Amino acid sequence: MTRALIPRPHAMEWLQRWRNEEPIKVITGMRRCGKSSVLRLFQEYLKEQGTPSSNIVAINFESMDTVHPTEPQALYNYLVERFQPGMNYVFLDEIQRIPSFERTVNALALRDDTDLYVTGSNAFILSSELATLITGRYVELQMHPFSFAEYKIAHPSQKDTEALFNRYLMYGGLPYTAHLDNDQSIADYLGGVFNTIVMSDVASRHPRMDMLAFQRTMDFLTDNIGNISSLKRISNALKNAGKAVSVGAINEYVSALIENYLLYKVPRYNIKGHEYLETLEKYYLADLGFRYWLLGKTQNDIGHRLENVVYLELLRRYDVVNVGKINQFEVDFVALANGIPTYVQVAQSIVDPKVQEREFGPLRAIKDNYPKLVLSLDKIGVGDYAGIEQRNIIDWLLEK
Secondary structure (H helix, E strand, C coil): CCCCCCCCHHHHHHHHHHCCCCCEEEEECCCCCCHHHHHHHHHHHHHHCCCCHHHEEEEECCCCCCCCCCCHHHHHHHHHCCCCCCCEEEEEECHHHCCCHHHHHHHHHCCCCEEEEEEECCCHHHHCHHHHHCCCCEEEEECCCCCHHHHHHCCCCCCCHHHHHHHHHHHCCCHHHHHCCCHHHHHHHHHHHHHHHHHHHHHHHCCCCCHHHHHHHHHHHHHCCCCCECHHHHHHHHHHCCCCCCHHHHHHHHHHHHHCCCEEEEEEEECCCCEEEEEEEEEEECCCHHHHHHHCCCCCCHHHHHHHHHHHHHHHHCCEEEEEEECCEEEEEEEEECCEEEEEEECCCCCCHHHHHHHHHHHHCCCCCCCEEEEECCCCCCEEECCEEEEEHHHHHHCC
């Protein structure tokens, strides 16, 4: 049974804004986060706007439904032979599966009758020769699993928003899991996605990697999302647990996780000195569902899971997101849009006066007039406090 596609407003707005513009549209993100579905949604939009189906040429390079060339020149010829008069919309999904794909992409980008869209599931797509060939001629949309607003759209019959958010916090936002109701089915699916990424992408590019040590590193990072860390700290922690992994190996494993969009490394930024700090960053998962798959339901640190959700939402709304440092204080996030910062603190609850001071104190120490925000699950006490806005997380996630 074919399921109806769930609207992805943020991605669709981006695609519509860049339609018929010269830059190549590059959509990146982890496997199964919805890149292919967004391309299908956009193709349907083009047809609704009057674009003939014959002017839409789409290939998913992981699908075996169609046979297509894999050599750059032959692939280029294959595509161009299908072009019709007028603008041709070309969609190349999971393009990294094609050797030397950048030659085909570059040649298509030089044509006036082509509006080109490509997707990829690892950072190699833009760290390869493609980035050199098309410098200044592409724009990137980094896609993520469902935001909570999209997750809510996927559950139109669920009227209990708090219960739905609790589910989202536990199982994450990979689109297919939104349709699953059984714990074991969700765990099986998440494990399948993770192992596919590891075996198809990580292992193929890092054939000498110690996969057991890689898994141990992933387990540790998953259990410590939101904690200030460093490669040496991770190595020491694993050694103390009787699972020694060298700093060099951990660096390779973390890089592989980041490269395949399973993990995000968030650098620390000195707010007062306006400079990046070289050590003690934070790590967050691309989807909290992997935490459920690895750790199960016995997860007590709701605060760090809330941080993870907020971090991913900030990535959708802002250009750059960092961890902040001001004097001896830490600010959970400094989010920049057009160079203007918004300072964000995240907590499960700030009803306790001590917790309230811990969250508001760092923001008071910042002596500028840019937006300052405290997010918690509290519904009471929300409002503005001397320039610091307190909001309910769920309300904030669902705002337009």
